[in-house]
Amino acid sequence: MIDPKDAAGQGESKTQIIGRRTFLRLAVSGAAVLAAPLLCGQGQAWGAKRQTPLPDAMAAPSGPNCSDGDPASYTAATAQRGGMFLLFSDVHFDPFADPAKVSALAAAPASAWRGILSDSTAAYSPYGQDSNDALFQSFLDDMARRAPRPDFLLYPGDLLCHDFWTxxxxxxxxxxxEGLLTFIAKTAEYFLAEVTRRFPDAPLYLALGNNDSFEGDYRIAPKSPYLSATAPLVARLALKDQASRAPFLDSYPHDGxxxxxxxxxxxxxLVVFNNIFWTKRSGREAAGxxxxxxxxxxxxxxxxxxxKVWLMSHVPPGDNSKASAAKYVKKGKDVFDPMLTEAWNDAQAGLIVKYAAxxxxxxxxxxxRDEFRLMRPRNGNLPVAAMRLGPSISPVxxxxPGYQVFSYDRESLELLDMTTHYLNIGAASPAWATEYQYSQTYGRGLRSATDWQEMYQGLVACPARGQAFAQGFDLRSAHINEVNGRTFRIFWDALSLSVDSL
Structure with a gap:
């Protein structure tokens, strides 16, 4: 068996592909030019004061480098091979958003929840709160309008809202x-029923998030009551054939x-694994x-x-870029801080590199946030694996809020392109709109390692693309400005990992 301790890193240099000094050396050499709008921009990080441009950024950028890649990287070989699926994440559905309705919800079966919640006049959830029913229904309706017949849907976790248990x-x-578990099960049933009502023929595959638990945030245990309560619901409502239901019911109830x-x-x-056991707050080494x-x-x-295989879990490997950037703004220290424990972080990334082919x-x-991770073997020139991180529906x-529509090759199972749609809840009249299309914004697709690397390098070489990443990171929220002149290099560096194959 693999021992995660064997993969444990020795700090930032163990995990990050390009360190800060290397970044600056590349910048000064002209190989990586920071986007001028980012360097000159002022803005607020989440909870931070107004920022000035990076003091150690190069003073004389050599100009933009916005070359495009091969259109084959985002185009299916034939129309029949071109498929489409939807990805949405971190809804954090909040059945408590209208406290006056909670007693009625608790007394009613999940099949009656739609009627109870539909007469609410509540507006969309504001910034700082989880998804109420108005936001939940709105994004589902928009997805069904834009992409009514997906091949399937992916949901990387966090169905329940924060503080559900209290x-x-x-x-x-x-x-x-018993009352808590019943209400959790009804919340999950309502969530699944509303998604599958829009997409009755498309399977919905779910991973466990840190809030998807009976025991508490990050506290799910093996054979959790949450797993036993939700397993039959997922099998009945989300999965569409016995070939999926049988293996799901065989393994999901034990570890998720x-x-x-x-x-x-x-x-x-599709392999879905529960890496909540690998987080710093879990403390369940044996389950991990x-x-x-x-x-x-x-x-x-x-x-x-x-x-061929696809992977899905809730927590990505690599740096917690938001937390690292906030610490850098506050204390001037840039410290690598993975979201998983360091041993599990390296174990997950190492397995992905090991089986990259x-x-x-x-x-x-x-x-x-709308992010990604590139993973490469140590001393490798190109990444061998790429992971897409879905933005959340919850504006907490x-x-x-945002979701993504992916195109892919049905035969090779390679990703081709992606479009992100968002809702500006800070607008006077919020309406869903297209945030960006990957191929149009970055000039290439999602198929090849070369395109992944060129997109990554283009964020610092091409001002327009660096600005697009900064703008799309929080889906054009005017409420925050996390990726700015001072923090850009923290976020950029977090996108790429160098790891040892297990």
């Missing part, structure tokens, strides 16, 4: 574990992990080892069969 007894007066066949001619599999064994076994089986795509959520951390 809010329920406070608003209902019911402090029993499962592997199912992806629909279509590609012959691929079981998940690592599951992931390594599934990837090994897929490789031996010559199949088999893994065609990876997805995560948790960060509530100041971002605008």
């Amino acid at each position: 809010t329920y007894p406070r608003l209902t007066g019911d402090a029993t574990p 992990c499962y592997a199912v066949p992806l629909p279509g001619p590609g012959g691929g599999r 080892r079981r998940v690592l064994e599951f992931l390594d076994h599934e990837l090994g089986q897929v490789k031996r069969r010559g199949e 088999t893994i065609k795509a990876s997805f995560a959520g948790h960060v509530h 951390t100041g971002n605008n």
Whole structure:
């Protein structure tokens, strides 16, 4: 068995692909030119004072470098091979948003919740709060209007709102574990029913988020009541065939992990693993080892069969860029701080690099931002794996809500392109709109390692693309300005990881 301690890093130099000094050396040499609008911009990071440009940024940029890649990187070989799926994450659905309705919800079956909640006159959730029903219904309606027939939907976790476990007894007066579990199950059933009502023929695949728990935030245990309560709901409402339901029901109730066949001619599999056990706040070392064994076994089986695989979990490897940037603004210190424990962080990234030839795509959520991670073997010139991090629907951390529409090759299972749609909830009349299309904004697609690397380098070489990343990071929220002249290099550096293959 893989021991995550064997993969433990020794600090920032262990995990980050390009350190700060290397970044500056490349900038001064002209190989990486920071986007001029970012260097000159003033702005506020989340909870921070107004920032000045980076004091150590190069003073004389050599000019933009906005070259495009091959259109084949975002174009399917034939129309029949071109597929489409939806990714949305971190809804954090809040059934307590209207306290006056909570007693009625607690007394009613989940099938009656839509009627109870539909007569609410509440506006969309404001910044700093989780998703109320108005926001929930709005984004589902917009997805169904823009992409009514996806091949499937991916959801990288966090179905429940924050503080669910304390809010329920406070608003209902019911402090029993049975009452809490029943209300959790009804919340999950309502969530699943409303998603599948819009997309009755498309399977919905879900990962566990840190809030998806009976025990508390980050506290889910093996064989959790949450898993036993939600397993039949997911199997009945979200999964569309017995080939998926049987393996799901066999493994999900124990650790929240499962592997199912992806629909279509590609012959691929989706492996969903619960890496909440790997977070710093979990403290469940034994359960984490079981998940690592599951992931390594599934990837090994897929490789031996010559199949292709996609991965999905909640927490991505790498730096917690928001936290690192906030610390840098406050204290002037740039410290690598992964969201997983360092040993588990390196174990997850190491497995992805080890099986990179088999893994065609990876997805995560948790960060509530439009980000990505590139992973390469140490001393490698090109990344061998890329992970897309979905933005959140919940605006609890100041971002605008957003979801993504992906195109992909049904046979090779390679990603091609992506469009992000967002809702500016700070506007006088909020309306869903297209935030950006990846190929149009970055001049290339999602198919090849060369395109991944050129997009990454283009963020610092091409002012327009660096500005687009900064703007899209929080989906054009005017409430915050996290990626600015002072913090840009923190966020940019966090996008790429250099790891040892396990």
